[in-house]
Amino acid sequence: xxxxxxxxxxxxxxxxxxxxxxxxxxxxxxxxxxxxxxxxxxxxxxxxxxxxxxxxxxxxxxxxxxxxxxxxxxxxxxxxxxxxxxxxxxxxxxxxxxxxxxxxxxxxxxxxxxxxxxxxxxxxxxxxxxxxxxxxxxxxxxxxxxxxxxxxxxxxxxxxxxxxxxxxxxxxxxxxxxxxxxxxxxxxxxxxxxxxxxxxxxxxxxxxxxxxxxxxxxxxxxxxxxxxxxxxxxxxxxxxxx
Amino acid sequence: xxxxxxxxxxxxxxxxxxxxxxxxxxxxxxxxxxxxxxxxxxxxxxxxxxxxxxxxxxxxxxxxxxxxxxxxxxxxxxxxxxxxxxxxxxxxxxxxxxxxxxxxxxxxxxxxxxxxxxxxxxxxxxxxxxxxxxxxxxxxxxxxxxxxxxxxxxxxxxxxxxxxxxxxxxxxxxxxxxxxxxxxxxxxxxxxxxxxxxxxxxxxxxxxxxxxxxxxxxxxxxxxxxxxxxxxxxxxxxxxxx
Numbered sequence: 216x217x218x219x220x221x222x223x224x225x226x227x228x229x230x231x232x233x234x235x236x237x238x239x240x241x242x243x244x245x246x247x248x249x250x251x252x253x254x255x256x257x258x259x260x261x262x263x264x265x266x267x268x269x270x271x272x273x274x275x276x277x278x279x280x281x282x283x284x285x286x287x288x289x290x291x292x293x294x295x296x297x298x299x300x301x302x303x304x305x306x307x308x309x310x311x312x313x314x315x316x317x318x319x320x321x322x323x324x325x326x327x328x329x330x331x332x333x334x335x336x337x338x339x340x341x342x343x344x345x346x347x348x349x350x351x352x353x354x355x356x357x358x359x360x361x362x363x364x365x366x367x368x369x370x371x372x373x374x375x376x377x378x379x380x381x382x383x384x385x386x387x388x389x390x391x392x393x394x395x396x397x398x399x400x401x402x403x404x405x406x407x408x409x410x411x412x413x414x415x416x417x418x419x420x421x422x423x424x425x426x427x428x429x430x431x432x433x434x435x436x437x438x439x440x441x442x443x444x445x446x447x448x449x450x451x452x453x454x455x456x457x
Numbered sequence: 458x459x460x461x462x463x464x465x466x467x468x469x470x471x472x473x474x475x476x477x478x479x480x481x482x483x484x485x486x487x488x489x490x491x492x493x494x495x496x497x498x499x500x501x502x503x504x505x506x507x508x509x510x511x512x513x514x515x516x517x518x519x520x521x522x523x524x525x526x527x528x529x530x531x532x533x534x535x536x537x538x539x540x541x542x543x544x545x546x547x548x549x550x551x552x553x554x555x556x557x558x559x560x561x562x563x564x565x566x567x568x569x570x571x572x573x574x575x576x577x578x579x580x581x582x583x584x585x586x587x588x589x590x591x592x593x594x595x596x597x598x599x600x601x602x603x604x605x606x607x608x609x610x611x612x613x614x615x616x617x618x619x620x621x622x623x624x625x626x627x628x629x630x631x632x633x634x635x636x637x638x639x640x641x642x643x644x645x646x647x648x649x650x651x652x653x654x655x656x657x658x659x660x661x662x663x664x665x666x667x668x669x670x671x672x673x674x675x676x677x678x679x680x681x682x683x684x685x686x687x688x689x690x691x692x693x694x695x696x697x698x699x
Contacts, residue, residue, distance in 0.1 A: 373644025
């Protein structure tokens with residue numbers, strides 16, 4: 216569909232793992248698999264399929280150990296991210312790829328995984344609203360924004376922000392016109408039926424219900440972040456985050 | 458995460474097929490798999506995985522022949538929809554399920570599949586902008602809108618419109634509050650980096666490039682629509698659509 220106007224062939228890859236949020240991956244896939252002169256790799260620990268947090272089956276095509284050097288590394292999140300925060304196989308893959316990549320693109324709580332890998336220190340970044348206060352445990356600088364670009368580190372807020380981040384990334388690795396063509400092809404002119412997509416706009420009762428529902432995973436993420444901060448030697452500000 | 462406030466258990470199902478557009482399915486899955494007191498079925502012709510038009514592997518969990526009666530039937534589109542327009546196994550599944558379903562939800566050119574199954578006659582509907590002029594060949598009434606609800610038939614425009622349609626559907630089968638909670642959970646407060654998501658806003662050069670890239674599939678869809686119109690006995694208006 217698109218005229219090739221990306222000069223060098225790009226290797227783009229996304230890791231998949233158990234209990235991830237599938238949209239953190241499939242949203243960016245929709246956009247970035249359409250970049251001209253690129254290959255998109257779906258990468259897993261092994262060749263086995265995984266299930267996302269709602270049960271969707273996702274199947275990697277290559278293993279960490281077989282992955283080429285990636286120009287763009289996508290790191291999705293979701294509840295399953297918690298299980299990987301001390302997983303040296305995953306973390307060393309991220310560190311290794313981040314070192315050579317042109318861009319690292321975290322979506323949602325994929326930022327916490329990048330943080331645990333130690334690649335966020337001193338980096339301005341965003342993540343899902345429920346986890347934004349955790350970024351400083353990894354030495355990152357939390358920014359309240361839908362997409363944050365700091366050098367080669369691109370981060371998107373929760374789940375659907377991956378679409379916006381991916382289109383921004385197309386501009387970075389290609390051109391604005393390619394991004395606009397992809398946007399038109401996927402008819403991305405959103406009309407959310409409610410104004411309930413972030414903490415500022417959602418009705419208080421809705422915020423409370425969702426916060427309550429996420430209390431357990433948020434507490435677990437905080438405990439993990441504190442442990443990882445020690446491992447990374449990150450010194451926190453005196454005040455405890457909210 | 459959500460308080461159950463859908464009274465009766467809902468069976469929600471989506472078909473998957475070769476060369477579909479994965480986002481037509483994964484967008485609505487993100488939303489509708491979170492409806493309380495529901496089960497989401499990923500349904501295929503058989504148990505074999507399929508690849509979406511960009512190569513993503515999708516794996517059905519049940520076959521058409523094993524599907525329970527669905528309360529909500531989701532019909533995605535994408536280029537592969539063309540190969541099913543005369544496929545009586547698929548079309549009879551759609552007809553059979555549409556008969557009993559509370560809602561039929563087409564995304565993108567999934568509307569053409571519904572049309573080929575003959576369930577769109579006299580129905581107001583939308584589809585991907587490149588195919589809107591084809592709806593009348595199936596006896597449907599094309600409506601230029603992101604989401605159209607006509608009785609039990611809900612249709613969304615191209616690809617990402619499935620998110621908006623799915624949230625509307627949650628309000629219909631559940632409550633506005635459930636839809637708002639899901640929207641906040643997925644942080645759906647979109648900020649597209651360009652105003653290029655539809656024909657009205659995209660720069661002319663972008664529209665031309667995307668139209669040119671889709672010329673072949675659009676012509677093929679027109680030829681098919683004409684043939685299906687004859688089969689359905691749909692009498693077209695005198696003027697030829699653009």
